[in-house]
Amino acid sequence: MGKTTLLVKPSNEKISVNKGSNLLDVLNQSNIYVEGACGGRGTCGKCKVKVLRGEVAPSESDLKKITKEEIELGYRLACRVEINDDLTIEVPGQAKEDSRKSDISSTVGLEAVTSFKKEYVELPQPVLKDQIGDFERIKRHVPEGENFTISLNALRKLPGVLRSSKFKITYTSYKNRIIDVEEGDTTGKLYGIAFDIGTTTIVGTLLDMVTGKALAVSSTGNPQRSYGADVISRITFSSEKDGLKILREKVLQGMNEICKELCKKAGISSQNIYHITTVGNTTMHHLFLGVDPTYLARSPYIPTFQEAQTLTAAEAGLEANPDACVYMVPNIAGYVGADTVGVVLDSHLEKSSQIKLAIDIGTNGEVLLGSKDKLLACSTAAGPAFEGAQIKYGMRAAEGAIERVKITTDCEIATIGNKPAVGICGSGLLDAVAQLVKAGIIDSRGRILPPDEIEGISPQLAARIIAGENGYDFILATEEESGINSPVVLTQKDVREVQLAKGAIYAGIKVMEKNLGITDDDLAEIILAGAFGSYIDKESAVTIGLIPAIDLEKIKSIGNAAGRGSQMALLSDTEKERANVISRQVEYIELSTNQDFQQEFMFAMNFPSPQ
Numbered sequence: 001m002g003k004t005t006l007l008v009k010p011s012n013e014k015i016s017v018n019k020g021s022n023l024l025d026v027l028n029q030s031n032i033y034v035e036g037a038c039g040g041r042g043t044c045g046k047c048k049v050k051v052l053r054g055e056v057a058p059s060e061s062d063l064k065k066i067t068k069e070e071i072e073l074g075y076r077l078a079c080r081v082e083i084n085d086d087l088t089i090e091v092p093g094q095a096k097e098d099s100r101k102s103d104i105s106s107t108v109g110l111e112a113v114t115s116f117k118k119e120y121v122e123l124p125q126p127v128l129k130d131q132i133g134d135f136e137r138i139k140r141h142v143p144e145g146e147n148f149t150i151s152l153n154a155l156r157k158l159p160g161v162l163r164s165s166k167f168k169i170t171y172t173s174y175k176n177r178i179i180d181v182e183e184g185d186t187t188g189k190l191y192g193i194a195f196d197i198g199t200t201t202i203v204g205t206l207l208d209m210v211t212g213k214a215l216a217v218s219s220t221g222n223p224q225r226s227y228g229a230d231v232i233s234r235i236t237f238s239s240e241k242d243g244l245k246i247l248r249e250k251v252l253q254g255m256n257e258i259c260k261e262l263c264k265k266a267g268i269s270s271q272n273i274y275h276i277t278t279v280g281n282t283t284m285h286h287l288f289l290g291v292d293p294t295y296l297a298r299s300p301y302i303p304t305f306q307e308a309q310t311l312t313a314a315e316a317g318l319e320a321n322p323d324a325c326v327y328m329v330p331n332i333a334g335y336v337g338a339d340t341v342g343v344v345l346d347s348h349l350e351k352s353s354q355i356k357l358a359i360d361i362g363t364n365g366e367v368l369l370g371s372k373d374k375l376l377a378c379s380t381a382a383g384p385a386f387e388g389a390q391i392k393y394g395m396r397a398a399e400g401a402i403e404r405v406k407i408t409t410d411c412e413i414a415t416i417g418n419k420p421a422v423g424i425c426g427s428g429l430l431d432a433v434a435q436l437v438k439a440g441i442i443d444s445r446g447r448i449l450p451p452d453e454i455e456g457i458s459p460q461l462a463a464r465i466i467a468g469e470n471g472y473d474f475i476l477a478t479e480e481e482s483g484i485n486s487p488v489v490l491t492q493k494d495v496r497e498v499q500l501a502k503g504a505i506y507a508g509i510k511v512m513e514k515n516l517g518i519t520d521d522d523l524a525e526i527i528l529a530g531a532f533g534s535y536i537d538k539e540s541a542v543t544i545g546l547i548p549a550i551d552l553e554k555i556k557s558i559g560n561a562a563g564r565g566s567q568m569a570l571l572s573d574t575e576k577e578r579a580n581v582i583s584r585q586v587e588y589i590e591l592s593t594n595q596d597f598q599q600e601f602m603f604a605m606n607f608p609s610p611q
């Protein structure tokens, strides 16, 4: 098998590849992220790259998923390209990931109260009259020492560390087990990382476990994304040959990148990371452990484990002290995971005397409703529409994504980083649909109307409504305003996807309200959790009927609550105990077979009449 060269722009990365390799696989293996919502099946149209040099005939999928103009410009679906000769490609949006999540202000600031301890001791040096063993010497010296055990790694380090430090050492213990020994006084070097393993993004926060302070935050796209945008496609991929192994390796790759970056940012050694906590949906937790998630996707949707799991960093495959304790926050059910427990930890819903609604809109839409008397949870399977997966020009919140839309006599857009528009992210999508509903361009049933059916429409807006594949489409950014050689368009199908997603969330809320015997008027507060919740316009969310129409003052965005829940578990044994109680206390409502849900869903698909 001969070799050939792939040159990737704009990063100018040169990759030597075997002839016959699949382009998407090569990019994945080289850690160059290209969206692959369908897992390389050629059906999502998301893995577009531009061929700058080299001959690549358009495939059948290209002809279906890419416009004629784009094909002429050299765009191809990476998953359909076989590399047989030298090739130069451009990966559009090989721009920076959304840096908005690496924000240290989203940290908890708790006092650290854990079972991790670092003690500096000066031991008497052995002599012939005192031949007690090295480990027993520590035990004898420390008041609570008689209960101590020691890990094999620490035991192996012990004789060398004791003698090179003249028996002045620091030992690190966790629940009476010594997990590390170091020369001299290192008592201030006790660190932990709290992870939020999202289906789309992984966020890690480095915390000082002595002071409780956050030292650094880092995030990366979940490298599993190239194998599918949502949990179902990941579960499907996991059953393919080596699929589970690949997905585990990918999530670890992302987490270890974060570990490295956090240590570099804070100037610490990874060997001083002794505690790691994780939240994530139940599928992410299964894949992190390499546990087969198949049965999560088959009725009756049974997870392999729900309770908190504890293992070492070495067992988990994480680059930290090998004996660091990895604590996985418990899951609630197959589709309501530890990330939802994290939201409750952070928002204290289980202690609230008022009825509150919390929605975590990520790749799934988990909804919590209730108070200290009864707290319900459901997963609305909203799908990753708000992350752009099934949206024609959908993309994550990265440079060039349309994030705000305003309809006046024309369409005004704002993009992330003020760059030419290359696509639309969740907050922009929500705004676009809400604004078009308000302007009467989209009717209550979700149809983009032709200009002649819209009373008093301006000529500028009329020119933006064009015939599309499934009715009419709306041009958000013209070819001149965009950075992709074609207009950025909201299609009729995109509007349907938004209807499905928002309809599922709203119907879930209605089913839970019915279960509690309450109405929207009883809601003291609506909490929007998750990165998406931080950026959406509350008014737009109410306009399209994503959330109940209550006073906007009562709607609060709290950012990455799941991630803060992970930090709380890291810094406090009491919070870990709370997490266990919450996972048992929250009542899970299964919507897939719920009759009320089907009815509410049909109704919730429509848009409320503009006020």
Ligand code: FES
Pocket: 035, 036, 037, 038, 039, 040, 041, 042, 043, 044, 045, 046, 047, 077, 078, 079, 080
């Ligand atoms: S079309 Fe290539 S990954 Fe979906």
